[in-house]
Amino acid sequence: MANIHDIAKASGYSVSTVSRVINHRKYVTDQVRQRVEQVMRDLDYVPNAVARDLSTGKTHNIGVVLPHSQHPYFTQITNGVMEAAFAAGYRVVLLPSKYDERVERHYLEQLRQRAFDAVIFTSRGVPLSELARDDAHKKMGRIVCCENPGDLPLSAAFTERNSTYETAFEWIKKRGYKRIGMLLSREYALSATSQAMIEAYKDVFHELPRPELVRTSVVNNQDGYDSAQYYIDNDLQPDFIFGNGDDIVANARQCYLDHGLVVPGLMGQEHQLSSTLLHIPTIDHHFNEVGRRAFELAVSDHVAQRPVASTFIDVDE
């Protein structure tokens, strides 16, 4: 494979001139440019991307850490990042983590090695303080997380859920529901989302949700079905189910239908197709937008926070 020196030699010009031609710089006569381009074509030359990256100190790669790849939360954020990255001439590198902290630290290490210009944590196992600390050192590229980092000096793009959750619970309360089943992804202690949901519940109902009606580790559609099965088997009879995804709620509903039971009131999240089809209210967290914002922060020089307001979507009466 020909390199820039071969082109210089064959064209009779210097490597600097060839480099200028490659990068469409000014200060090259049209004559010279034509000639050099001709030689590049003749020798079937293409510049080496890695050498450029080394020389410029940029890779144009953005790593996206993904605990898993099924939940719409992750796919939507990833899509948002990808769209913004594509538009800006950057690439997205997938970094599966399964919440394994050693793997996450491995990616931080790769960031320090300049394998990427930045890393976006869609979620994480390592403490936020650790991410903030490493970023502060500035020996590595930028780190962006997708949750509210509070006072930590850490870039973040995330949905502002609290007020929307309150709106949602007001909606539920107004309609007289009392026994609210809640389907959560992760435990209260581990998840900012779960915390936000439960805090909003407390603010609206002035009490804690009934522990027996709160299901955690509800991640996929089957879990949604199983949650309903659990309510039925244990005769818990929630009169309303607020789930962490439209499809999950839809599958819970299916369970009631399969048993010939009356379906409780329902509310989903994510604004998937099923909420529209079933005419149930939902919450759109605009994760796509979160992804776009996360990318902007990833390529920005400043540490900043970008909250994205989520939207409560009522049913058409």
Next chain:
Amino acid sequence: MANIHDIAKASGYSVSTVSRVINHRKYVTDQVRQRVEQVMRDLDYVPNAVARDLSTGKTHNIGVVLPHSQHPYFTQITNGVMEAAFAAGYRVVLLPSKYDERVERHYLEQLRQRAFDAVIFTSRGVPLSELARDDAHKKMGRIVCCENPGDLPLSAAFTERNSTYETAFEWIKKRGYKRIGMLLSREYALSATSQAMIEAYKDVFHELPRPELVRTSVVNNQDGYDSAQYYIDNDLQPDFIFGNGDDIVANARQCYLDHGLVVPGLMGQEHQLSSTLLHIPTIDHHFNEVGRRAFELAVSDHVAQRPVASTFIDVDE
């Protein structure tokens, strides 16, 4: 940021020795290794990944070209590639294309520039012959496609659908269905999948499918619902619907239910949760496995084909 020379200087050893320590090579005294590692820690040194890539001529990056990111076909293949890549110490770079041939060629160009070690086309707009030609040149990394390339010298991992489709249509025929609605992603001319479905239909029924019952451009759940709506609005009354995805078929079913009409026989694809819940037969194309195989080919020196048998999944009677 310290580099390998700084470490050499500070430790009193040469860069080659430092390099040996970094790469855990033999032929370094434990004493020396200890000392060098101490200095690396002291100076907070990490080797530069890009410099290594340039020196070794490998990036450990595998590009995956994705026309779009919603359909389970693409997400499953991508997941398969990602799992295999992770296990082998490679990274997956997302390359969105929207079937735009200029964008696809841009990625081929980046491959030639050695931005990736290989590129996997989950689907493509450019002719296969073009991919085969470029790969043959060997001036670039490997190219892998995810469909049967026939006689072309091109690496490929793909599902062997034909015999499974025949099994599926035999199943349908045996149960006496006559008016078969088919939901396809892309037109016959453009899609190997659509062709395989229709060929299998011909082989089993000894006639072409009724054109008015064949719907194309059915990609998402809403399209599934709309297809049923189309059948209803035009009074076409298929007695069976064979769709290109379980969820899509489930949404078609929902349309019939919403209209209070009797639901035709149903068969899905992809083996998603909905087929299990609705007790309808489906086909598992094992796209995850296709992704894994595609990765293996991407890092292999040889051009090879890896067909993956798809599976017809009957309902539990």
Next chain:
DNA sequence: TTGTAAGCGTTATCAG
């Protein structure tokens, strides 16, 4: 076991 020096292929600085 350790060191020297030549790559790897660009970009960037500074003269001319």
Next chain:
DNA sequence: CTGATAACGCTTACAA
């Protein structure tokens, strides 16, 4: 407008 030459940071023959 063009050209030397020094980075960029590491790997790897080849010597010693």
